[in-house]
Amino acid sequence: MAVEMGRERFEELVGEALDEVPEELLALMNNVVILVEDDPPPGEDLLGLYEGHALTDRGWDYAGVLPDRILIYRNPILRICDTDEDVIDEVAVTVVHEIAHHFGIDDARLHELGWG
Numbered sequence: 001m002a003v004e005m006g007r008e009r010f011e012e013l014v015g016e017a018l019d020e021v022p023e024e025l026l027a028l029m030n031n032v033v034i035l036v037e038d039d040p041p042p043g044e045d046l047l048g049l050y051e052g053h054a055l056t057d058r059g060w061d062y063a064g065v066l067p068d069r070i071l072i073y074r075n076p077i078l079r080i081c082d083t084d085e086d087v088i089d090e091v092a093v094t095v096v097h098e099i100a101h102h103f104g105i106d107d108a109r110l111h112e113l114g115w116g
Contacts, residue, residue, distance in 0.1 A: 002079045003087050010074045011036050013088055017095040025099070030055065032068040032102055034095070040073045047080075048072045048094040056104030070098040 014036055018026070032052065040046040052068025072094055081087045100110055 001082060003081045003084060005074075005078055005084070005087060007036065007038070007074060010078075010087075010091070013091045014072050014095060016088075017092040020092060021096070021099065028055070029099070029102060031065070032070060034070040034072070034098075036072050036074055038073070039075050040071075045076070046073055047076050047090065048098045050098045050101035052102070054102060054104035068102060070095075070102065072098070 014034065018034065040049065049071045050068065051071070053062065053065070072091065077087060077090050077094065081090055097110060105113075
């Protein structure tokens with residue numbers, strides 16, 4: 001059964017998940033914004049998405065580009081959770097997962113590390 005949660009509270013949870021990321025790691029993030037959206041694009045089954053150029057892919061010619069985006073999708077996360085605590089945990093995992101993509105860590109490696 002899906003959890004009912006307003007957008008404002010969900011955004012607070014994303015902020016709290018970011019607060020748990022080590023400050024040293026956040027300081028290394030460059031030209032990226034983190035946004036909450038209700039749903040992924042039609043036909044996509046996603047909890048979050050990283051759009052942009054991972055830090056490991058940026059070369060000397062990386063300049064003047066729009067910020068990368070980390071999108072956290074509220075409705076899919078709420079649909080797979082049974083309790084508010086489940087939502088807190090899933091938001092934290094999703095935020096870490098997408099930040100990892102910003103650092104060039106792919107899904108296979110995340111699964112090896114237990115984050116997927």
